[in-house]
Amino acid sequence: MKKSESFRGLLAIPYAIFLVLFVILPLVVVIYYAFTNGDGQVSFANFIHFWQSTKTIGTLLYSVAIAVLTTIVCLILGYPVAYVLAKGSFTNSQALLMIFVLPMWINFTLRITAMKEILTVLEGNLAYHPFMNTIICMVYDFLPFMIMPLYNALTKLDDSMIEAAQDLGATRTQVFYKVIIPLSVPGIISGITMVFLPSMTNYVVLDMVYNSTYIMGSLIGSYFSSYDWHNGSVISIILLVMILVVTLISNRFTAPEEQRKARV
Amino acid sequence: MADMANDNLIELKHVRKVFDEDTVVVEDFSLDIKKGEFVTFLGPSGCGKTTILRMLGGFDVPSGGEILLNGDDITKLPPNERPINTVFQKYALFPHLNVYDNIAFGLKLKKMAKKEMDEKVSAALEIVDLEGFEKRNINTLSGGQQQRIAIARAIVNEPELLLLDEPLSALDAKMRKEMQIELKNMHKKLGITFIFVTHDQEEALTMSDKIVVMADGEIQQVGTPEEIYNEPANLFVADFIGESNIFKGKMVGKKKANFAGYTFDCVDDYEVGTVIDAVIRPEDFMITTEEKGQIKGEILSSDFKGTFYIVSVLSGKNEIEVHSLKNYDIGAKVGLCLEPDLIHIIPYDTSINHYEAMLGAYEVERGLPVQFADFSWDIDPEQIFPGCQVEDGVLMDAHGKVIETEGMIVDAFFSPDDLDLSDDAEAGVVTGNILSFLYVDDHYQYTVRSESEEDYVVNDEDLWNQEDYVSIIIPKDKVVYKIINS
Structure with missing residues (x-):
């Protein structure tokens, strides 16, 4: 008995090495660079610089604006699609869902290039509406990531809940606001996390549609390509903290039933 | 609106339901339900009983026929416009709301004043014996408590008709027995018409004023529990409700039937020569000595069931099931006696085959x-x-x-x-x-x-x-x- 347990312990060693090499060590390096200056001394100057520079604050706000707008548009477009697929009487809703999710399997640059061409035809010159074009491409790129969790949450929603609400006198609209939306909150939250964070950093999309404004991702890229490890690391840490906060908040909503029970 | 003179709350007229264009689930279903009745739809799974309930609730629209409520046609009325509430099989309580908000759900939609609402909710909780549970989370309740909340959520709206879709099927045996009695008392106290759907014959016999036995989308028999048990209309009902011995036979004289190789006096009068099925409940046989018995046989087996023994008696080629309070030795020669009014005669269905x-x-x-x-x-x-x-x-x-x-x-x-x-x-x-x-x-x-x-x-x-x-x-x-x- 003991022997087999110690053998199982040995099996974990490769994973432990992997974790140390590719997760913990890089994190330590990033933290080290963020809190040191060029001379290797401990310093908070990089952080102070980030919060004092109008350029970096502007980038942060611009990133947040893009991410918020992309998420809202994805939610508004994705919710009805997910709802119809999950609750409609299609004989093969799985296949229909696949059609919506299919773009995820096609190379990202190819998809954006295609969208770019369409927008060029429509607008003549992409340079006139850089912000709008960025949002359109981001939405096109991230929509499946919104639909999937919403679809999963809505298929789990028992039809008898909807019938019970109707039975108690709710109209179709009331059923939607009082039962369907509240019960799909976990799906909404995980959809938001799936879309919000990538759209804050995905600067490739901006590059491709000739949007020269920086977002957080481009800022990191520009610092690192000019060998400024310290400022690049600071922004990485700031993003990391933001992600952590958003995840903690969303976990509160999506906690499994047992945990929610325990909290009462 | 035409005939307010009768006291029918619900009238189902030739209701028919077809799914997927060719699957007939309910065929030519006509039934009147009086105000204040406790009606049970009883039948095996797939007999269409739940479909009838769903059509009454407004969740399914009949393919044909009509449903009247107090004389008004409600066939196509959506569920939210019917003065009918449902207790769902899986309770269907809203997990995002606490007990109070679940029960008050219907009242809030009616824009009821907060004070009146509080009173109604606590009154409903009192009826289901869960006083003070207002603030509790749904997920912390046991199955039996959730069941009670589901009932409270329905009755708080004071519906004219309460539909119960196998509400006790998820409870354990002891809890189910308790709830049966409580539901029956609730029905008496509230005066609301109850329609209860179940596949459990014992539940139906215990609770109902009127039982509607269904099979294959059609009504087999409508009657009081006693009528259904003692005078089954056909062999399906006889076999589905309780245990039965069925013998093929013939009428051989005025109120005299021959079956199982013997001739018996009975109370049903059919023309001499009529082919019949005789239905006899296992508890209606009396076991006596071989000489005194009308049927003579030998004990095949005797199994203890708690309150009685299931005794199997072989008479000729027939195996007869008898419920007896006494145990008998296997192989013992016995006689079986029958009172004439315990023999139920059903004329043989000559249309078959x-x-x-x-x-x-x-x-x-x-x-x-x-x-x-x-x-x-x-x-x-x-x-x-x-x-x-x-x-x-x-x-x-x-x-x-x-x-x-x-x-x-x-x-x-x-x-x-x-x-x-x-x-x-x-x-x-x-x-x-x-x-x-x-x-x-x-x-x-x-x-x-x-x-x-x-x-x-x-x-x-x-x-x-x-x-x-x-x-x-x-x-x-x-x-x-x-x-x-x-």
Whole structure:
């Protein structure tokens, strides 16, 4: 008995090495660079610089604006699609869902290039509406990531809940606001996390549609390509903290039933 | 609106429901439900009872017929506009709301004042014995408590009709018994009309004023629990409600029936010679000594069941089930006695196993083709036209008159005793699934439904199971034909 347990312990060693090499060590390096200056001394100057520079604050706000707008548009477009697929009487809703999710399997640059061409035809010159074009491409790129969790949450929603609400006198609209939306909150939250964070950093999309404004991702890229490890690391840490906060908040909503029970 | 004189709350008129264009779930269902009644729909799963309930609740729209509430047509009214509330099988409580908000859900939609709402919610909680549970989270409640909240959530709206869809099926046996009594008391106290759906016959017998026994989308019998138990309208009801011994027999005199090899006095009066099924409950036999018994037999087995023994008595070839308070030794010779009013006589259904078929043109090499709904075969014309003759390939009757067989409709009868079942699909002429079966005398009586929805009754000694896919072997020469029109 003991022997087999110690053998199982040995099996974990490769994973432990992997974790140390590719997760913990890089994190330590990033933290080290963020809190040191060029001379290797401990310093908070990089952080102070980030919060004092109008350029970096502007980038942060611009990133947040893009991410918020992309998420809202994805939610508004994705919710009805997910709802119809999950609750409609299609004989093969799985296949229909696949059609919506299919773009995820096609190379990202190819998809954006295609969208770019369409927008060029429509607008003549992409340079006139850089912000709008960025949002359109981001939405096109991230929509499946919104639909999937919403679809999963809505298929789990028992039809008898909807019938019970109707039975108690709710109209179709009331059923939607009082039962369907509240019960799909976990799906909404995980959809938001799936879309919000990538759209804050995905600067490739901006590059491709000739949007020269920086977002957080481009800022990191520009610092690192000019060998400024310290400022690049600071922004990485700031993003990391933001992600952590958003995840903690969303976990509160999506906690499994047992945990929610325990909290009462 | 026309007839407010009658006190019917609900009138179902020729209601029909078809799913996917050809699956008939409910067929020609007509029923009146009086104000304040406790009505139970009882039947095996798939009999259409839940569909009826869903049509009353407004979740399904009938394919035909109409539903009246207080004389007004509500057939197509959406659920939220009906003064009807439902207790769902899986409770369907809202997990994002606490107990108070669940119960107040309907009241809030009516924009009721907060104070009145508080009073109604706590009154409803008192009825279901969960005072002070307002703030509790739904997920922290036990199954029985959730069940009570579901009931409170429905009755707080003071509906005219409360629908209960197998609400007790998820509870354990003891809790179920308690809830049965509580629901019955609640019904008395509230004065609301209850429609209860269940497949549990004991539950139906305990709780209802009126039981509607259903099978295969149709009503089999409507009556009080006593009527349903003591006077089953047909063998399905007799077999489904409680345990029954079924014997095939015949009326042999005024109120005298012969079955199981003996003649008995009974209280049902049918014409002498009528073929009958006699239904006798196992608890209605009295076991006495061999000399005193009307039926003589030998104990085959005796199994303890807690409050009684299930004693199996072999008399001739018949195996008779008797419930007895006393244990008997296996092999002991005993006699069985029966009071005349405990024998329930059902006239034998003579319409079974009669099928319409169409004849084709006679050919010398083939014979006479007969086309049934499920199959066709060629027969010797003698079977339909005794004494017929063939001259130059033309079929003529005994007097030499030509018979035009093509297009002629005949009735064919297959005696259940002549038919046989096989699990080899190629062995018989018809295949189908076993719909139901009964134990009659010393054999099983199976009803097999073919793909074209024809029912065949087959007597067979072997045990098959419900839903089994079987083929029916029909001996060609045993079929009895009768000409309907030429």
